Amino acid sequence: MTPGQTSLFEDSVKEEENSTDPNVSTEPAVEEYVVRRRKKKRGGRQANLDALPQVDKVYELKGKKRFCDACGEELKIIGKHLAHRKIKCKPMEFYCENFYVQVVKSERSKCYFWAASSAKEFNQHNIAYFFYAASRGDEVIPRIIGPDYRGCLMCDGHSAYQQERLPNGTLEACLIHIARKFKEIVKIGKGAKILQHSKAAEAATKLGEIFHTEHDLSYTTREEKAAKRRLRLKPLLDEFYRFIGEIKHPIGKLRVAINYALNQKERVYQIFEHGELPLDNNHDEQLIRPTTIGRKNYLFAKTEAGAEANATWYTFIQTAKLNQLKVREYLEHLLSSFTWTESPVWEAYLPWDPEIQRKFGTQ
Missing domain, CATH: 1.20.1050 (Glutathione S-transferase Yfyf (Class Pi); Chain A, domain 2)
Structure with a gap:
């Protein structure tokens, strides 16, 4: 055995000596692993569906749905909208069926409520009236109160309130609207x-x-x-x-x-010629407040017929409130009293009728 070399026996003896050394740890080494979870990629389902053979199925508008509820004209088809997708199976093959619905274009995207009410003083009856129109133009005013109206009309500075539309009427401005512009500054x-x-x-x-x-x-x-x-x-x-x-x-x-x-x-x-005129139209603005609050909940009317129905019911409800009636009981009385086979005496159901006041009045 040459100098500098050791035998296999000496190596094994040294290993045994090291294994009995109290300063040498005999615990097995622990390896640490870091597990990283991969984020799920977006669009995987869409990609899988796109990879399948495609079959389009279009649901066409039929019957009354093809015509406008308001004017009766046939609607124009402007495209189709993917409603949902479904995987189906046929022998030895999957395919994706796409369900579309036709999209129609409405001629009117924004319409309006007009509101009018009797003055709080010197009136014959307390009335609130709501009117649906597709425009804010001056042509609407005569439709609400008539072109031959000879009374006074409190209004703001909206350009639709033109004297030419009411040649026999008197237009008066709201002082609150004037003051508001200075207060805002x-x-x-x-x-x-x-x-x-x-x-x-x-x-x-x-x-x-x-x-x-x-x-x-x-x-x-x-x-x-x-x-x-x-x-x-x-x-x-x-x-x-x-x-x-x-x-x-x-x-x-x-x-x-x-x-x-x-x-x-x-x-x-x-106001110096007509004592019945108020200084402002706050009375009317308070009456329309429920419509501005309500539209935040129901957002819009689906059809023009629905908007007209809203205006009718707002008229009933707000007029009943002005005449101090129990609104719910009064409306139930109206709905239960009218039938198609009878011609009612309308005057007997008006909010200021003495019998109506006796039955449903809050005072």
Whole structure:
């Protein structure tokens, strides 16, 4: 055996010596493994379906579904929409069946409710009326109250309210709408002294004095109310228009507010001739509030016939409320009283009828 070499016997003896050494650990080595879960790829099901032979099945519109509920014209087919997909099996082969439904185009995508109501004072009956129309144009106004209407109409500055459409009527402007434009300017600068003491804030304050003075008036007839308005309110309104007329070179929202007030001036001054006119149309806006809240829940009417039905029922319900009726009991009475075989006496079912008031009144 040459120097520097060891025998197999010496190697085995050294291994045994090492195995009995108390400083040497005899525990087996533990290997650590990191398990990474793979994220499931999106679109796998779609890819599997696309890989199969395709069979398209189109459900066609038939019968009444091919015609518009409102005008009766045949609808135009503009395409098809994939409704769902289903895997089916035939001998030795799978295939994917695609289910489509035809998509039709409606001529009217946005329509409107119009609302009108009797004034709170000096009226014969308390009435709320809702009208469905596909437009916000001035042609709708005569359809609601008639082209020969000779009374007064409180309205905002919407361009549809044209004197030409109601040549015999009197249009009056809402002071709240005028004041709101000045208040919005002050609201923008809430906390900023420069806006709280601005021309807009002063204009809003002057209009507020008119409302406070109106609240303190006492009268018994419309003529007496108009006379007291001329005595106490007219100087305040004159001062408001003098003030905004002297503002030099207004810009931005202030200019918009001033121009709006000046454009409505002639209509605003009608309150001094017609005592039955209110200063604002808040009464009517409160009546339409349920429609604006409700549409957030049901979003829209499916058909024009459904929108017309909504307007009819809003008219019944809001008019019943104005006449202090128990709405649910009153509507149940109406629905149970009418049949196709009888001609009802309509006047006996009106909300202000004495018998209706006796049965369903809340007071």
